[in-house]
Amino acid sequence: MGPGFGLLAGPVLERVRGKDMETTGKKPTSWTRRVAGWLAGSPLTAPGRRLMEANFRDYHMPMGKAAKVMAGSWLILRDHADGLFPPSFEDQQKAYQGEIDYFASIPGAARERMIADHVVKPFWNSHSFGKYAADVARLMRVFEDLGVPPDGRLLELGCGCGWMAEFLAIRGHDVTGTTIASDDVGIGEKRVDALVARGLPRRLRFRVAPMETVDERVRDLGPFDATFVFEALHHAFDWRKSIQSASRTLKPGGWLVLANEPNLAHTFVSYRVGRLTNTHEIGMSGRALRAEMRSAGLGDIRVLQPQVDNRVTAHWVAGKRPSR
Numbered sequence: 657m658g659p660g661f662g663l664l665a666g667p668v669l670e671r672v673r674g675k676d677m678e679t680t681g682k683k684p685t686s687w688t689r690r691v692a693g694w695l696a697g698s699p700l701t702a703p704g705r706r707l708m709e710a711n712f713r714d715y716h717m718p719m720g721k722a723a724k725v726m727a728g729s730w731l732i733l734r735d736h737a738d739g740l741f742p743p744s745f746e747d748q749q750k751a752y753q754g755e756i757d758y759f760a761s762i763p764g765a766a767r768e769r770m771i772a773d774h775v776v777k778p779f780w781n782s783h784s785f786g787k788y789a790a791d792v793a794r795l796m797r798v799f800e801d802l803g804v805p806p807d808g809r810l811l812e813l814g815c816g817c818g819w820m821a822e823f824l825a826i827r828g829h830d831v832t833g834t835t836i837a838s839d840d841v842g843i844g845e846k847r848v849d850a851l852v853a854r855g856l857p858r859r860l861r862f863r864v865a866p867m868e869t870v871d872e873r874v875r876d877l878g879p880f881d882a883t884f885v886f887e888a889l890h891h892a893f894d895w896r897k898s899i900q901s902a903s904r905t906l907k908p909g910g911w912l913v914l915a916n917e918p919n920l921a922h923t924f925v926s927y928r929v930g931r932l933t934n935t936h937e938i939g940m941s942g943r944a945l946r947a948e949m950r951s952a953g954l955g956d957i958r959v960l961q962p963q964v965d966n967r968v969t970a971h972w973v974a975g976k977r978p979s980r
């Protein structure tokens with residue numbers, strides 16, 4: 657490295673190390689936060705800042721993958737500089753309320769529009785339908801492979817608007833969908849009405865129940881053949897407590913299935929969405945998930961995906977409550 661580097665880098669490093677702060681009496685921030693602050697304010701990342709500002713006004717504005725990465729990276733830099741990233745989520749009531757208010761909090765979209773959108777989930781377009789249809793087919797196959805009876809009793813955690821619970825009820829299962837948001841339950845109940853209108857048995861119901869305490873909220877329904885969570889455990893305020901509670905909802909020999917829960921790298925991708933929608937999203941470690949399942953008394957842990965953990969591919973994991 658030549659002397660030119662020192663000349664160029666000197667002033668930057670000085671700001672980064674916080675020499676200017678030393679005389680102000682303020683607590684010096686870490687060097688990574690200083691670098692992030694400098695980058696977030698630099699013309700290099702200005703396109704990302706502009707995209708993010710527009711996105712904060714309109715959640716639904718069309719954005720390609722590159723634009724999402726640019727905007728998301730800028731937000732991470734800025735929030736890291738402010739000490740907000742990685743997020744810490746310490747206030748349970750605030751985290752719950754953010755999830756409950758989801759439909760009413762989307763920038764640029766009214767609550768009614770969000771509800772109308774979710775009534776028709778997953779028929780949004782060919783891409784989303786293809787993805788969700790593949791996911792529900794995979795989950796059905798997982799239940800078949802694990803020996804869950806085709807008319808067995810299922811409990812879903814974080815069921816959202818209940819589309820997956822509805823498909824599984826049409827398949828023949830008896831399904832209880834639970835979620836933290838009463839708006840979700842309202843949509844789910846329309847699905848129950850639709851089943852009944854089609855002459856199908858009323859083997860589908862929805863309840864408001866935070867997954868951290870779900871066992872207490874569904875005790876009156878008796879134990880389940882399988883409890884599952886699809887793309888929602890990473891929204892829980894306390895995913896460890898949720899796994900413990902979920903394991904208590906199972907019959908002896910029943911299965912807990914964690915389906916398509918995001919891996920660690922997801923934190924970087926979803927941070928932008930979590931901040932826009934005021935929801936709680938984190939990436940999860942496969943090793944930590946499996947350890948928690950074991951500590952909840954589950955055995956025969958089966959890692960269905962990823963076979964080799966690359967921190968990116970989503971988790972599909974199942975664990976069994978011992979038969980006796």
Ligand SMILES: C[S@@+](CC[C@H](N)C(=O)[O-])C[C@H]1O[C@@H](n2cnc3c(N)ncnc32)[C@H](O)[C@@H]1O
Nearest residue numbers: 755814815816835836866867886888891892893
């Ligand atoms: C990404 S959505 C997924 C919903 C659904 N599984 C689907 O595929 O449409 C996450 C869901 O988890 C719910 N949720 C968030 N925190 C929760 C908690 N602590 N307990 C129960 N549900 C929660 C949210 O209300 C939301 O419905």
